[in-house]
Amino acid sequence: MRIRFELNRRAAEADVPPRMTLADCIRHELRHTGTHVGCEHGVCGACTVIVNGAAVRSCLMLAVQAEGAKVTTVEGLSSDDALSPLQAAFRKHHALQCGFCTPGMLTTAHALLTDEPDADTARIREVLSGNICRCTGYIPIVEAVYEARKAYRK
Numbered sequence: 001m002r003i004r005f006e007l008n009r010r011a012a013e014a015d016v017p018p019r020m021t022l023a024d025c026i027r028h029e030l031r032h033t034g035t036h037v038g039c040e041h042g043v044c045g046a047c048t049v050i051v052n053g054a055a056v057r058s059c060l061m062l063a064v065q066a067e068g069a070k071v072t073t074v075e076g077l078s079s080d081d082a083l084s085p086l087q088a089a090f091r092k093h094h095a096l097q098c099g100f101c102t103p104g105m106l107t108t109a110h111a112l113l114t115d116e117p118d119a120d121t122a123r124i125r126e127v128l129s130g131n132i133c134r135c136t137g138y139i140p141i142v143e144a145v146y147e148a149r150k151a152y153r154k
Contacts, residue, residue: 005066007032008076016063022056023047025063026073034074034103038132045131048104049073055111074103077110085151086110089144097135104131109145117152119145 004013007030014029026032026049035058038046042057049058050072078084083091086109096102105128112119112127119127124145125138133141 001064003064003067005068006070008072012071014063018062018064020063021059022049022051022061022063022066022071023058025066026058026071029063032073032075036100036103038100043132044101045104045108046101048107048131050107050111053111053114055108072107072110074106077106084110086113086145086148089148090141093140093144093147095136095140095144101131101133101135105133105141109141109148113145113149113152117149117154119149121146 001018002013002015004011006012012030014025016025016029023035023037026035027037035049036046037059038044040059042060045057047057047059048055051066051069078087086106090096090102090106108128108131112124116123121142124142128138128141
């Protein structure tokens with residue numbers, strides 16, 4: 001099936017089998033490999049992307065369901081010449097180690113702060129609780145997201 005959608009503010013299209021996941025389409029057909037695939041059951045959060053403003057598990061969404069949608073991956077959070085404030089906060093707080101969960105953490109946090117720029121640490125922890133990190137212990141991640149809030153305030 002031929003699908004068309006917006007990926008990171010650019011038109012994208014691909015020929016995909018009807019049962020291909022959005023994660024596989026993004027990684028293998030469109031070559032945006034920042035989106036990681038971990039459990040393939042929607043549990044770990046590594047594959048989280050933003051679809052029409054909402055954080056979704058791309059391993060659970062079919063690529064054909066993205067027809068006409070606006071999809072943002074971790075690659076779409078920054079410009080070509082600079083990190084986003086959220087990414088810069090992750091760097092400052094050393095909020096990553098192996099980096100496998102980082103794209104999902106960043107997209108999840110971006111969706112949260114876009115909707116709730118004044119989220120407190122309890123809310124940040126609640127939202128990020130669906131993203132598994134085996135390395136950091138979450139404290140630096142929460143600190144980074146908390147610091148990045150000011151960049152999302154209008």
